[in-house]
Amino acid sequence: MAHPRKKIEIIVEAPLQKPVLDWLSSQGVKGWSLFPRVIGGGKHGERSGDDITRAFDNVMIVAVATEAVARAVLDNFHTRFADAVAVVYISDVEVSRADRF
Amino acid sequence: MAHPRKKIEIIVEAPLQKPVLDWLSSQGVKGWSLFPRVIGGGKHGERSGDDITRAFDNVMIVAVATEAVARAVLDNFHTRFADAVAVVYISDVEVSRADRF
Amino acid sequence: MAHPRKKIEIIVEAPLQKPVLDWLSSQGVKGWSLFPRVIGGGKHGERSGDDITRAFDNVMIVAVATEAVARAVLDNFHTRFADAVAVVYISDVEVSRADRF
Amino acid sequence: MTELLHLAAGNLLSPMILAFVLGAVAAALRSDLEIPEGAAKALAIYLMFAIGFKGGVAMHAASGLALAGAILAALALSLALPLIAFALLRGVWQQNRTNAAAIAAHYGSISIVTFVTAAEFLRSRDIPYEGYLVAMTAVMETPAILIGLLLAGQQKNPGMQARASERGALFREVLVNGSVMLLMGGFAIGWITGDAGLAKIRPFVADLFNGALCIFLLDMGLVAVRQGRAARSFPRALILFGLVMPPIGAACGFLAAAALGLSTGGAMLLAVLAASASYIAVPAAMRLALPSANPSLSVTLALAITFPFNVAIGLPLYLTLAQRLFGN
Amino acid sequence: MTELLHLAAGNLLSPMILAFVLGAVAAALRSDLEIPEGAAKALAIYLMFAIGFKGGVAMHAASGLALAGAILAALALSLALPLIAFALLRGVWQQNRTNAAAIAAHYGSISIVTFVTAAEFLRSRDIPYEGYLVAMTAVMETPAILIGLLLAGQQKNPGMQARASERGALFREVLVNGSVMLLMGGFAIGWITGDAGLAKIRPFVADLFNGALCIFLLDMGLVAVRQGRAARSFPRALILFGLVMPPIGAACGFLAAAALGLSTGGAMLLAVLAASASYIAVPAAMRLALPSANPSLSVTLALAITFPFNVAIGLPLYLTLAQRLFGN
């Protein structure tokens, strides 16, 4: 009843939201969820999402996909979006409707 | 010190928020967290959460529970909420306070 | 190409946001993401994040780190923040840029 | 006829309606223009409180008896309109039972934005109306949701097991939904405090009203066009329903207005209420109560077809008719 | 006495107080009515800036010396009030040290919404007050947080290791917290720009004030009742503290007002400040500084008991007393 899949999580600067979603779908991702306001800290300092421009905001994208798709995303993201402020990781999940992912 | 548990993640249309939370608790879920504004893409097209009605909004629910509870939720969700716009998956986590989940 | 890491997830009352982030960094966490508005249910009842004071709001912190750091956080969080309204758990993820976490 | 055209032009050239057009154009050009969600909700709260309050102040002179009659008439309309819509959708448009019931619920309810736009349309022409129209608005918000459920009949879907108890909860919830509380609460406060109360908050509830309505209608223009575009598989034939049902509703409104002995302005507003369809409260309630209905049908009809029709063509049309039927 | 009843009725029948009642009723009926979070915060910012600015404009005439005296008196009240509250909570209500200290901090601070409601109450009765009352409001916001910490004494909790350095940070933070900056900043801008400045922004800071206050109080009504309901295990006996402490605070306020030689309106406002308890800034600060205290006790007291008591009964009561004590 339960089928193994991978969950891709991407935290990326808000201006790249659309290109990243477009690229994910070109990689075979069939669905995604997005959190529009994510505060963050890391190499680029604190990014607090309250600026008057969206240039310093983060969003988080979550997408459940097959292992092959997820590996391809993990392996190629930083090549495709070389200068992006972004963090990517994948993990195991189980779903019940295998055909949806 | 660390105890294995399962994390349930449910992305569901906003109007069903309350029935889903009620049902989770009836299934033995003892606690949950909810993200009130989740944009999404999938079979139903883009759901952007900016509509004037909440009918086309998504929320995400995260609940850590025992394996038995999580499996029951994964197996029965789509039967209980047959027509819902929703995606469900579970994964492994470790907690330190076993009695809380 | 892919490296195993741990993801730490912490749901904590909003007033403790800063102390928790400071402590995480003292434990070796190099980056984090934070969701500023998380509604929740559990032992303390419903925490709906719409109150006029932030005292009853939750935030969620996500941080990818090495296994050692993540275990230390999981083991020590409830000692360090003994009276905090909080839930913590960790899980496995894979990253591509090992040096960043 | 020239009179109607004159009214229509005057309506189309008000800043409020042009702001709606601006929103629609921006969305059609796929601009990223967006009113922040919280701001749109805050504007809606303001508009409902203000229109309720001003209606209550206008009640100061009126009798409680007139109010009681108006409320009964509102309930009667809430019962009749979804039945008519349902019959048409089943008989003429061949919709399945569930979708027909869901759409009927939307048309039995009302659109507050259409109402406040119409009230402003009257006010700028110095045409008075009865204060209790606001109470009728509140009363007509929610009963159609329940009629819609009854029309949908028994769901055989196993997912619907728990539905019975949920229906009870739904019933409670629709009675105290936020819009109803704001309209009736504002109305009560206006009624109690009267002109003295108005004097205290006039700059807020009266002077700012049109400007706030501009921004809200701008948002409505954005949302209406985006909804129309999102509904790709929308059956063309249904568009006609969205244009035919408003005049039918307006006719029912005029009948009720005649029964109540309303003024010309009041009759026009009641026609507007009956002609309008809900796209805020009802869609979410229907997702909960009738999840097997397709929400895209009903919301697209109410928001992208009936709403623009009513504000652009309906307002001058219903006023002209009201003036013919109820005197100048 | 009839005078008091008259005042009380006039107060209860203002649109502002009725809006509070509307919010309370909606929450009691479990309506989903909700002011969007951002909108409520924006309203609070507006109210604080506007009241600060108008206080500053009123200072234009006054002397800096009077201001200095007022600030000292405000500090004295901030010191005395939590001590009194703490003594009562320990001695009479048998609360443990930590909870007593936390509650005392809330009552030593002030409620800005109560203050602006009271200022509006005076304005609508044409009773003037000293502009520097606004500065006292800002001064009284935060010192009680520190007194509360001292009263709680040394925490033995191992989780509190880092507390010492955090206390330093807390001290800085409370001094520059947002409300203080807005009140004092608005006050300074009003003082500097005077009537010329007021002429430029009067429609915003003056004309809209009452209407904005209506919507904010509506939200307060929702929040107060929801907080009261959420606090299921609230000890009944404590309710009395929430009703007894405000008059005690008011008495202290009158003493300070006499020492400062305030006008009747000023004395009434100072009593209101002393009688009110914080439910915005202090609860979050206390979670940080005294996490072992139960926040539900203090917030329920301040928000669901003392606040409604003050706006409904306190305002006319304190004004009647002020008129007796300080002349009409």
Place this chain on the structure above:
Amino acid sequence: MTELLHLAAGNLLSPMILAFVLGAVAAALRSDLEIPEGAAKALAIYLMFAIGFKGGVAMHAASGLALAGAILAALALSLALPLIAFALLRGVWQQNRTNAAAIAAHYGSISIVTFVTAAEFLRSRDIPYEGYLVAMTAVMETPAILIGLLLAGQQKNPGMQARASERGALFREVLVNGSVMLLMGGFAIGWITGDAGLAKIRPFVADLFNGALCIFLLDMGLVAVRQGRAARSFPRALILFGLVMPPIGAACGFLAAAALGLSTGGAMLLAVLAASASYIAVPAAMRLALPSANPSLSVTLALAITFPFNVAIGLPLYLTLAQRLFGN
């Protein structure tokens, strides 16, 4: 000179500029003061719609020909300004090609907040200006983004593969971006409805304007100082560019104003547009189009250096110059 000092003092002592100072001070003191994100966006929408509308109303009298000339001049400035900035940044400040191009794009575009502050500065001194300045504002918003891309030249980064098609999309997007739609839409509505339209929404678009601007500038003060602090590795030498480029831009603006035959007020506003740099729309567009540029350089320059310079010193300076050059 005394005239200039007088103007400067009058400017600095307006509630609007002092509100900016208040925000800056609060951020400098590390206060937690914060305007909710949705509220700041709603204020920006209001300011743009209102300034656009009022500009359109002022056009009622003017000829379409003047508008056409103004639009051409605006385009010419949008082309010239980034070229000048780019040349300076490459030649004098030794910036790399990408960063120079990105900064040039910011300075070729305009800051609407600076513009509305300047418009208010004129209005309070009863100095009229041409309504179509608003249309120039809209026109100057976005072309510089494309010039910036051209100046950056071919990116060799493999991550940029898909860039070509994205550039097409970017081009469309900048033309219909939200600010442009609001300014031009408001302008069109004002032009169409004229004084009759203004009469309907004057309390909203005119009376409230200054107060809303206060709160928005308060937020700008907070944001400017926080941005300045966040940019730790900002090269000191660049600060000078942020102070030198505005007067150069203003000079170009005066040239264009002379060519168009603008009034003193109009010339001053055009100088302000040319002197200002974008920190809302352009930074996000540049992250998309030129991700290898360092956004912290350009945003810090535009927001933390050029913006405060323009509102504090620029406004009186450009007005004095305009009065010398274009008559009193």
